Amino acid sequence: MRISRYVLSSFVAGWLGASVVLAQPAPEPPQGRDPRPAEVARLFDAYAIVQAQEMLGLGEDQYGRFVTRFKVLQEVRRRNEGLRWQQLREIMRATEGDAPADDAAIAGQLKTLADFDAKAAEEVRQAIAGVDEVLTLRQQARFRVFENQLERRKLELMMRARQGGPRPERRQVPRQP
Numbered sequence: 001m002r003i004s005r006y007v008l009s010s011f012v013a014g015w016l017g018a019s020v021v022l023a024q025p026a027p028e029p030p031q032g033r034d035p036r037p038a039e040v041a042r043l044f045d046a047y048a049i050v051q052a053q054e055m056l057g058l059g060e061d062q063y064g065r066f067v068t069r070f071k072v073l074q075e076v077r078r079r080n081e082g083l084r085w086q087q088l089r090e091i092m093r094a095t096e097g098d099a100p101a102d103d104a105a106i107a108g109q110l111k112t113l114a115d116f117d118a119k120a121a122e123e124v125r126q127a128i129a130g131v132d133e134v135l136t137l138r139q140q141a142r143f144r145v146f147e148n149q150l151e152r153r154k155l156e157l158m159m160r161a162r163q164g165g166p167r168p169e170r171r172q173v174p175r176q177p
Contacts, residue, residue, distance in 0.1 A: 044157075045074055048150055055146045056139045065134045073127040080120035087113050 049067055052058070058066055091109050095101055132140050 041078070044154060045071070048074075051150070052143070052146055056135065056142050058139070062134050066131065069127070069130040069134060073124070073131055076120075076123050076127045080116075080123065084113070084116065084120065087116060 049070060052066070052070065053063060056066075087109070091106070091113065094106050094109060131143065135143060
């Protein structure tokens with residue numbers, strides 16, 4: 001089982017790295033095909049699960065429960081991030097330009113955003129508590145470190161993709177005489 005996880009980890013990491021680093025403007029995806037960011041998010045999620053198993057030292061009895069709860073945590077974060085961006089776009093629209101702003105409307109939008117942030121933080125806390133229920137104390141501590149490393153890795157990959165990223169060198173295969 002471990003060997004297959006190593007192989008999967010290597011494959012996902014390599015494919016994810018190549019996909020993100022070599023990302024260039026692509027033609028519009030065909031109808032019915034998931035957009036590229038969704039594919040990258042799924043690959044990164046798969047990579048994260050495999051890496052978590054290794055870093056946390058999850059036993060076979062923990063792995064399935066951990067994966068289920070970790071996916072819930074990822075979904076809660078992703079959903080809340082999207083909803084927060086929607087609210088921020090509304091605030092941006094209300095404050096754009098030189099037109100006089102409706103202060104009452106802006107105050108209402110800010111209150112809605114603050115309420116949403118509090119609710120989202122509670123949902124994330126509950127999802128983390130669900131993950132923690134599966135882990136030992138040491139694994140919980142490692143999980144916090146792992147999440148920080150994962151977030152940094154994601155930001156690095158995004159920055160490389162936006163900058164066009166360095167292209168990996170192609171290895172020359174020596175020719176046989």
